Amino acid sequence: MPGTATLPVAPAPRRLPYRVEALEGRAAFDALEAEWNALLARGPVDLPYVRHEWLAAWLDAFAPRARLRVLVARDPRGGAAGFAPLLEERRSGAIWLVAPANDHSCRVEWALGPDASGAAAALWGHLRDRLRWDALLLRDLPRDGPTSTLLEPLARADGHLTGRWESLRTPWIALGGEGAEARTSSKFRANLRRRARRLGEMGAVAVRREDGRGDLQGALRELFALEAAGWKGARGTAIAADPRTVAFYRRVAGDAARRGALAIRALTLDGRAVAAQLGLVHRGVYALPKIAYDESLAQVSPGQLLHREVVAECEAQGLAELDFLGPDMPWKRDWEPRHRPHDWLYVYRPSIAGRAMHTLKHRVRPAVKEALSWWR
Numbered sequence: 001m002p003g004t005a006t007l008p009v010a011p012a013p014r015r016l017p018y019r020v021e022a023l024e025g026r027a028a029f030d031a032l033e034a035e036w037n038a039l040l041a042r043g044p045v046d047l048p049y050v051r052h053e054w055l056a057a058w059l060d061a062f063a064p065r066a067r068l069r070v071l072v073a074r075d076p077r078g079g080a081a082g083f084a085p086l087l088e089e090r091r092s093g094a095i096w097l098v099a100p101a102n103d104h105s106c107r108v109e110w111a112l113g114p115d116a117s118g119a120a121a122a123l124w125g126h127l128r129d130r131l132r133w134d135a136l137l138l139r140d141l142p143r144d145g146p147t148s149t150l151l152e153p154l155a156r157a158d159g160h161l162t163g164r165w166e167s168l169r170t171p172w173i174a175l176g177g178e179g180a181e182a183r184t185s186s187k188f189r190a191n192l193r194r195r196a197r198r199l200g201e202m203g204a205v206a207v208r209r210e211d212g213r214g215d216l217q218g219a220l221r222e223l224f225a226l227e228a229a230g231w232k233g234a235r236g237t238a239i240a241a242d243p244r245t246v247a248f249y250r251r252v253a254g255d256a257a258r259r260g261a262l263a264i265r266a267l268t269l270d271g272r273a274v275a276a277q278l279g280l281v282h283r284g285v286y287a288l289p290k291i292a293y294d295e296s297l298a299q300v301s302p303g304q305l306l307h308r309e310v311v312a313e314c315e316a317q318g319l320a321e322l323d324f325l326g327p328d329m330p331w332k333r334d335w336e337p338r339h340r341p342h343d344w345l346y347v348y349r350p351s352i353a354g355r356a357m358h359t360l361k362h363r364v365r366p367a368v369k370e371a372l373s374w375w376r
Contacts, residue, residue: 017118018073018081020126029070030056035080036111044116044146045109048280048287053255055085058100061248063087068100069131073122082119083111084127086136094134094353097127104248106289106325107140107170107342110147120150128158134354136347140167143341152345161348161355163362171324171337175286175315180322180335181308188334192308195300202300203270207309210264212257219264220253223276227292239290249278249290256280265313267306275302277310284320286310304331311335 023029036052048054059068066087073082086097099108112119127136141148152162173180181189199205210219224240232238239245256262263279263286275293279286293303314322324332328339346361348354 018075018122020071020073020122020130022126022131023070023072025068026059029059029068029085032070032072032080032083036083039080039083039113040111043111043113045112046283047107047109048256048261048282049106050109050111054252055100057248057251057255058102058105061244061251062102062104063100066100069097071123071126073119073126081113081115082123084123085110088133094357095132097131097133097136099138101139104245104289105140106287107142107145107168108138108147109141109145110151112146116146117150120146121154124151124154124158128155128160134349134351135357137344139344140342141345143343148343148345151347155347159350161350161358163346163348163358164343165346166341167344168326168342169328169339170326170342171328171332171335171339173311173322173324173335173337175311175319175322179315180311184334184336191301192304196305196308199269199274199297199300199302199305206268206271207306208266208268208273210262210266211260212254212262216253216257216262216264217250219266219276220250220278222266222273223264223278223290223292224249226273226276226294227290230292230295252289253278263310265306265310267302267309269297269302275306277306279310281319284318285323286314286319286321287323288325304334307335 023032033052033056040046040050059066066089069086069088071082071084071086072080075081085100087100089096089098099105101108110120110123127133138147138151152164155162173183181192196205208219210216224238224246227233228238228240230238233241239249253262253264261281263277263281265277265279266273267275273294274297276291277288278290279288281287291303293306311322323340324337346358348358
């Protein structure tokens with residue numbers, strides 16, 4: 001699976017082939033852009049959501065005044081081997097180091113190069129010995145990815161306490177071969193054909209494509225408005241409801257367009273968008289951060305009909321995978337996907353405070369939740 005790897009791990013040695021420096025602030029982070037992305041391209045986690053410009057957009061939108069620390073592992077010649085961006089937060093008197101991420105981040109990984117094991121060990125060694133913190137939290141880590149498989153064993157081997165909470169089971173499908181649509185159920189395929197006919201009876205149906213060379217801002221406005229007109233708008237969770245989120249997705253789309261990775265697709269009925277996707281194409285994978293559809297036309301499934309067109313386009317281009325991103329949902333299951341589990345990974349210092357937080361979070365609260373469920 002692109003972007004994931006299972007690698008051998010070992011406790012962090014006291015002497016490492018890499019030196020680690022801790023940088024603070026946006027200016028220091030911004031100066032790393034070129035070598036950050038170059039390192040990603042050589043390593044096991046070359047994902048759009050780990051790229052420097054994605055994180056910069058997130059920081060500007062959601063945490064412009066946060067205390068940012070970036071741990072940088074370098075080889076003896078000064079070449080970058082790994083980057084670990086962290087935000088320092090104080091919660092109830094405890095110091096937390098957390099990944100710069102929220103629900104819009106898709107997934108989290110440290111930026112690791114070809115020697116992911118050595119870089120992770122060096123970064124962990126610096127965290128363990130040089131920084132003050134009580135708890136470390138990395139959310140939405142792919143369970144089989146290198147950060148997850150390397151960091152937790154290193155921490156546990158050094159006597160630190162850890163815990164996990166499954167946050168997502170993200171669906172994905174392989175492309176090619178006989179075709180992804182052909183691997184779905186006959187009932188689903190028949191429904192698609194019937195709904196396509198019904199939509200066609202309502203007017204002229206077309207697919208509009210935007211990769212950044214046309215009216216990018218118009219395509220984004222269309223997608224945001226379509227999403228806001230549905231249940232997310234009613235709940236106040238649509239992109240358009242928060243200027244920070246609007247700024248983030250505009251920035252992400254613009255950055256993707258500049259490197260040829262943007263794929264905004266809209267299904268139109270008589271020229272009006274009835275479904276839209278904001279897609280990213282990177283290293284043979286089509287990833288899907290955002291979708292929207294006209295809920296008044298739910299009976300003809302415009303979102304699924306657009307997705308059918310997108311799948312066919314991806315296969316015609318020779319892409320290997322379609323990553324739905326986000327949580328598992330019924331409409332995604334119609335495509336017979338496999339799933340990629342993600343966790344929130346917690347690491348606690350073996351101190352009185354760390355042990356207390358670990359016990360409360362991973363023992364007491366689950367026990368109380370289970371006990372309460374007996375009384376329902």
